[in-house]
Amino acid sequence: MxxxxxxxxxxxxxxxxxxxxxxxxxxxxxxxxxRAEGMPQLDFGNPYVIxxxxxxxxxxxxLYLLLSRSALPKVEKVLSLRRQTIETDLGIAHKAKTRAxxxxxxxxxxxxxxxxxxxxxxxxxxxxxxxAAARQTExxxxxxxxxxxxxxxxxxxxxxxxxxxxxEISTTTAETLIHQLSGxxxxxxxxxxxxxxxxxxxxx
Numbered sequence: 001m002x003x004x005x006x007x008x009x010x011x012x013x014x015x016x017x018x019x020x021x022x023x024x025x026x027x028x029x030x031x032x033x034x035r036a037e038g039m040p041q042l043d044f045g046n047p048y049v050i051x052x053x054x055x056x057x058x059x060x061x062x063l064y065l066l067l068s069r070s071a072l073p074k075v076e077k078v079l080s081l082r083r084q085t086i087e088t089d090l091g092i093a094h095k096a097k098t099r100a101x102x103x104x105x106x107x108x109x110x111x112x113x114x115x116x117x118x119x120x121x122x123x124x125x126x127x128x129x130x131x132a133a134a135r136q137t138e139x140x141x142x143x144x145x146x147x148x149x150x151x152x153x154x155x156x157x158x159x160x161x162x163x164x165x166x167x168e169i170s171t172t173t174a175e176t177l178i179h180q181l182s183g184x185x186x187x188x189x190x191x192x193x194x195x196x197x198x199x200x201x202x203x204x
Contacts, residue, residue, distance in 0.1 A: 171192050
């Protein structure tokens with residue numbers, strides 16, 4: 001855009017200069033006797049000066065026409081092509097930046113999703129481990145309860161057997177002591193009943 005404005009300014013300046021160059025011969029023809037003091041170059045009464053002005057104006061006009069019809073359009077074409085190339089490159093750069101931004105956004109989204117999936121997997125593993133530990137604890141508690149119950153049953157049986165043995169030993173000992181002390185054999189039913197009463201009173 002700036003180069004196009006510069007080209008227009010150059011063309012306008014050339015037009016003004018061409019008009020000025022054409023106006024000089026006219027001024028010379030209007031005032032042939034005019035003479036600038038101390039400046040022979042502007043002595044329009046001298047035919048050489050008029051010829052130089054006319055030739056200069058003609059050469060300038062020819063150069064202006066050549067430039068305006070040949071060189072300047074080529075310059076404008078080059079500037080226009082360069083402007084289009086720059087605009088195309090800028091469009092490509094904007095598209096590339098947009099794709100890069102989209103790729104960065106996709107990368108961030110994938111990273112966030114991966115972190116969420118990893119956290120979900122960790123939570124799942126922790127929950128499965130907790131459930132497995134709870135199941136193992138329940139199984140262990142059930143097994144321990146069964147073993148404790150079996151142990152209590154065995155202890156009760158052993159206690160019963162021990163108490164039966166104690167009553168039997170007590171009955172035998174009582175019969176022996178009665179026989180040794182009195183010389184009389186006490187009835188077995190009587191001794192057994194007394195030993196049983198004594199054991200019941202003591203909670204045996």
